[in-house]
Amino acid sequence: LQHTNIVPIYSVHQCEPHQLVCMPFFGCCTLADVLRKLFGTTAGPSVVPRSGAALLSTVADRAAETLTDSQLGSHLSTANPSGQRLVPRSALERLQDCSYVEACLWLAAEIAAGLAHAHQLGIVHRDLKPANVLITDDGRPMLLDFNLSADDNDAVREDEVGGTLPYMAPEHLRALVGNGRPDARSDIYSLGVVLFELLTGTRPFMDCQGSVNQVVAKLVDERQQLTRASLRASLEEGNRFVSPAVMSILYRCLAPDPRLRYQSTEELQEDLQRQLNHRTLRYAPEPSVRERISKWARRHPRLASATGVSAAATVLLILSTTAWLARGAHVARLTAQQEWNDFQTKYQTVRLALRQPEVQPTTLEQGVAAAREQFRRYASADPATLSQHAGYRLLNHTQQETLQRELAELAFLLASAEVQLARSTNVAPVREQTLLEARSWNHRASLFGSINWPAIGWQREDLLALLDKDHPRAAQPTAPVELTDATTKDFWAMYTAGVARYDQGHFRDAVTTLRHAVD
Numbered sequence: 451l452q453h454t455n456i457v458p459i460y461s462v463h464q465c466e467p468h469q470l471v472c473m474p475f476f477g478c479c480t481l482a483d484v485l486r487k488l489f490g491t492t493a494g495p496s497v498v499p500r501s502g503a504a505l506l507s508t509v510a511d512r513a514a515e516t517l518t519d520s521q522l523g524s525h526l527s528t529a530n531p532s533g534q535r536l537v538p539r540s541a542l543e544r545l546q547d548c549s550y551v552e553a554c555l556w557l558a559a560e561i562a563a564g565l566a567h568a569h570q571l572g573i574v575h576r577d578l579k580p581a582n583v584l585i586t587d588d589g590r591p592m593l594l595d596f597n598l599s600a601d602d603n604d605a606v607r608e609d610e611v612g613g614t615l616p617y618m619a620p621e622h623l624r625a626l627v628g629n630g631r632p633d634a635r636s637d638i639y640s641l642g643v644v645l646f647e648l649l650t651g652t653r654p655f656m657d658c659q660g661s662v663n664q665v666v667a668k669l670v671d672e673r674q675q676l677t678r679a680s681l682r683a684s685l686e687e688g689n690r691f692v693s694p695a696v697m698s699i700l701y702r703c704l705a706p707d708p709r710l711r712y713q714s715t716e717e718l719q720e721d722l723q724r725q726l727n728h729r730t731l732r733y734a735p736e737p738s739v740r741e742r743i744s745k746w747a748r749r750h751p752r753l754a755s756a757t758g759v760s761a762a763a764t765v766l767l768i769l770s771t772t773a774w775l776a777r778g779a780h781v782a783r784l785t786a787q788q789e790w791n792d793f794q795t796k797y798q799t800v801r802l803a804l805r806q807p808e809v810q811p812t813t814l815e816q817g818v819a820a821a822r823e824q825f826r827r828y829a830s831a832d833p834a835t836l837s838q839h840a841g842y843r844l845l846n847h848t849q850q851e852t853l854q855r856e857l858a859e860l861a862f863l864l865a866s867a868e869v870q871l872a873r874s875t876n877v878a879p880v881r882e883q884t885l886l887e888a889r890s891w892n893h894r895a896s897l898f899g900s901i902n903w904p905a906i907g908w909q910r911e912d913l914l915a916l917l918d919k920d921h922p923r924a925a926q927p928t929a930p931v932e933l934t935d936a937t938t939k940d941f942w943a944m945y946t947a948g949v950a951r952y953d954q955g956h957f958r959d960a961v962t963t964l965r966h967a968v969d
Contacts, residue, residue: 451567455593456564460473476587481644482579484505488651502552559726561641574637579640580647615669621636626662635712638718652688654684678701682697694736694738698731721734728746730742796820797824800860803821809870818868828842836857862909866909869913872888
């Protein structure tokens with residue numbers, strides 16, 4: 451592992467009871483020391499540094515603390531009267547003039563470069579955390595402690611998994627109990643946790659205690675619940691200077707599903723570098739149009755002058771307005787289609803709930819309530835309002851015709867169900883009110899202009915007979931619904947006729963009619 455961002459190992463020696471590793475001395479400040487110096491034990495928006503110079507001074511202070519008197523003397527200068535060591539400027543010059551967020555991104559990009567080299571050789575670190583990132587005296591991050599690393603092609607035993615719980619990916623945590631396998635994407639996840647901690651001073655997930663199985667289950671569950679919205683809220687609370695693009699990079703690292711993360715460390719490194727160079731991200735989505743414009747202005751300062759901005763702003767306003775309107779129309783169509791699909795699923799459920807034989811009144815009441823809710827998604831008390839529904843207008847003609855038939859059927863079945871409920875009670879006022887509700891649903895079924903089902907009219911006559919004892923049909927048995935030639939050619943007309951014959955008690959005729967509808 452020979453790379454500028456990996457501390458090389460010269461030799462390993464066994465000196466009982468210790469094992470000694472010989473490495474070059476680049477300093478003794480780790481990223482954990484930097485975090486401790488910057489944030490201490492508390493963190494919040496008020497304590498997050500604004501400038502990368504805070505990182506520079508932390509590294510310099512840490513380097514000065516470790517010098518012996520003889521070493522210190524060799525680094526004194528008249529330009530440095532305080533006696534502190536003059537830290538080499540190569541990498542630290544990058545941190546001096548940039549913002550704190552940019553400094554964090556640069557550190558993460560350097561760490562990603564070291565990881566990419568290891569991953570190219572098939573080696574997964576498996577214990578990436580701030581304590582295992584050395585910050586050299588010239589400010590360059592270097593990876594330490596590959597003693598838990600493994601060949602990505604080798605089988606991993608449960609007792610070899612290792613790692614540090616707060617920085618582990620969900621699949622790495624599952625591997626602790628023998629149910630998962632960490633790979634290079636697990637290192638990307640750990641780097642995402644480290645970057646989050648650098649930006650905010652806190653880790654994205656809470657620590658917990660308990661047995662191994664309990665802790666693993668809690669940590670995995672918490673990580674699985676991470677969403678873009680929850681990550682955005684945590685970042686805004688911890689560091690309000692984190693841009694939407696940086697948040698997008700972080701979510702791409704911390705996605706619970708490894709398939710949704712960066713698929714290689716090279717991808718992560720490129721996006722980090724593109725963000726530092728004020729370019730559009732390649733692998734993570736760029737959610738903010740405002741940030742895109744800002745990046746463009748940073749790359750083209752002349753065009754971003756007063757005259758250029760005025761002209762560009764006009765063009766961008768026209769383009770963005772057009773794009774916004776087009777996007778709004780597209781989103782509206784998608785929303786309408788999603789609402790249609792959801793209605794189709796629930797419509798099948800409620801229509802079955804209204805036609806269950808020998809059903810208890812309480813169960814039927816639940817079905818009636820669910821059917822009412824679905825009916826009112828598109829049409830209120832007056833079905834004429836259907837044409838005014840925004841989602842209905844965005845459906846194609848075939849879908850509109852289908853929806854009209856389905857809503858008419860729901861109203862017809864609701865009327866039938868209300869009749870069943872009326873017959874199940876001996877309380878006269880309740881029975882009468884329920885029959886009136888049934889008549890109301892029957893009336894709604896008849897208001898759909900393209901619907902002409904004879905069963906709706908016969909259902910209306912039956913309801914009038916139930917409500918009015920003086921009605922001509924009240925004193926005589928109901929005759930089966932009459933069918934015409936036009937009716938026999940219409941599935942929906944035959945289907946509702948079969949339902950009406952069933953409700954009238956003509957079961958044999960109902961079976962014949964329904965079979966004819968199916969055939």
